[in-house]
Amino acid sequence: MTKASRRPESLVLFGADRPLRLESGRTLTDVPVAFERYGPPDATGADTIFVCHALTGDAHVARHRPDDAPGWWESMVGPGRPIDTGRYQVICANVLGGCAGTLGPAPFAGRTTWEPFPQVTVADMVAVHRELLRRLGVGRLHAVVGGSLGGMQALEWLLRHPGDAERYGLIATSAQLSTDNLAFNAIARAAIRSDPRFLGGGYRAGEGPDAGLGIARMIGHLTYMSGASLQTKFDRGLAPPPHGVSPEGDASWGPFSVERYLEHQADKLVARFDANSYLCLTNAMDLFDPFATPYEDVAEAGPDVHLFSFASDRLYGVEHSRHIRERLDKAGVGCAHFHEETSRGGHDAFLMDVPGYLDAVGRWLAAPSRRRAPEPGAPGVVSLPTTRTQQPRRSSHDVDA
Template sequence: MTIDRPAPVGPYVAHRRLFSADRPLHLTSGLTLPQVRVAHETYGELNAARDNAVFVCHALTGDSHVARHNRDDDPGWWDVMIGPGRPIDTDHYFVICANVLGGCAGTTAAWPSGTPHTAVDIADMVAVHRALVSSLGVSRLRAVVGGSVGGMQTLEWLLRHPADADGYFLAAASSRQSADNLAWNAIARAAIRSDPEFLDGRYAPGGPRRGLGIARMIAHLTYLSEASLQRKFGRDGRRPGTRFHPSAVVQGDFAVESYLEHQADKFIRRFDANSYLRLMSAMDRFDAFSRPDALATADVLPQVRLFSFTQDRLYGPEHSHRIQAELAARGVPARHEQDETCDVGHDAFLLDVPPFLDAVAEFLRGLGAAPHLSPRTLTTR
């Protein structure tokens, strides 16, 4: 997912310390963290009933700055979705977004000395999200919304803790990586680890910039469709004055090469190599339906909506179809909508795509209108 700007700082980013030595966070790896520092931002106001909160889960390299707080603020990564009058309308909803565990934009990412490769899983991220929500005085969410890896977090939340929210919206998401997805990530990891500056994860400040830049270029190609790359660049030559410094990884003559250099240069200025490796590995290990879920014991099932994009070559419609089928097998109806109007690719969920924005707005308006009773509840009444 394309989010390239410095990590959020300033008066709108808040930090909370969650967990404690006597009540630590138990990671799925078996390790424990006695305390977790969480960077988060909130938008709108929590109402008196405390029932209007929407949690937004960010994608792989995102952060807590999901939208502008005012016109003087820096752009957020989902301004088209969140704000006054937007689909997630901050005049009506209290929006929460937090940097994930293992990220590098304010939330705990530093592990015990000598263990730079400590694993973090999607379930661990959700555990921290839930603790943050509780610390903010919210006992039940109106909705959990996420795209891409944020959709993985949303699906994990739905399966293990369905009663936490009235509804769950997953956009351009997957329940598990395909072989193709795994292969792209394997190449990206190899690029980072083959950089002489990586030093087995114990690198000096700055780290393996060339390797991390190559990894970002590899990933970025999966976020865009072939059609969008052809339309933007074709075989055009590089514009004069766009050559990067001599150490740039790609120094070719084509415009698309200049574009990839630019994406890499922005990324290495704001992201950490160990964090990137850790989060990619969390994606690869995620297999949502391979573990027991809590749907069968839920008295009232939340509403679920899936949205995909035809031209998404990372998590195309087939990924959403699988989620829909697996949920149906567990008695959870999930409506799946598919957009064919936008040919940008995976990054379409970040853009102004009217059918998608309308779907989110309509979903939130309809929450609570007709709760779904679980099959267990139906058979015991």
């Protein structure tokens, strides 16, 4: 029997009197946001960690109870884990553009008309996160932590609003996708668009481009694993084709177990994710270039920044973390970099039980603050408002949150 997770909480943000202005210039109102909270309540934010999820993640980062469905970051979040829910309040929200309770481009039952969802950016996602915290009355955070797309959100948050948190953890992430990264995303999007059920994005709920989305997932999943892990796990092992397909004499189906594995990964994603959201979020990742806009306040805010990378990661390898560190160093922001060299898990190692890496995250989060908390009103410092009438600090990246 499949375990069911607790339904996420939801708030509708950005009323007509306080719209969300996207970087594209479009505005959105009445934006539903799905989120989950773990650990002891924390009215101040000083013991709160905001977790930003990756491309196909959601708000369910870990179990709430033993009989709950597993979360997507069980190795990191939970009682006694590096992000210890016995010590910290943990908040995770589904991103803008997602398909797990927060406003996004996913179709819905009974829809009679369809309009393209506006382009969103990582900065827009962070604007929604900050407004959620404002509505929850959470002040300056202990940390913002995320991996992959989640790490991009954490980096954007650091550069635009460094005083929102004492610490920022950027894990297996990038500040600018390489041409190779862009190419893989382009092929994945082409697979979705070429599915005859895509209909320019105007498909109905339950009638979407499942085949195209599945192929996109197969392409992406290859970049999440290392060549060594694929070789070790599958080598040239054989596996029969799907039920109903002749195991012999059909050249359209390969006989290898790695093919069955990728088909399985495709089926899993198609069952829980939306193709339009996949297009929306990969586009946001492609456009991400946070160092291209001003970030002068970061050094004066004095955040504690840690980078974590993996030698086996062929998606956002060590060169991506080094690029971030070099840019931060030039801005006067010192940061530590933990580079893990034992895991063969590839990009997905950030989700796995890799002891050295998990220990490093735990030590960093639990260590006493190395910096004096900046005074309210100092450059780069934001005390998140706790009432609906207060207006948060504005920047070039988010106007209304």
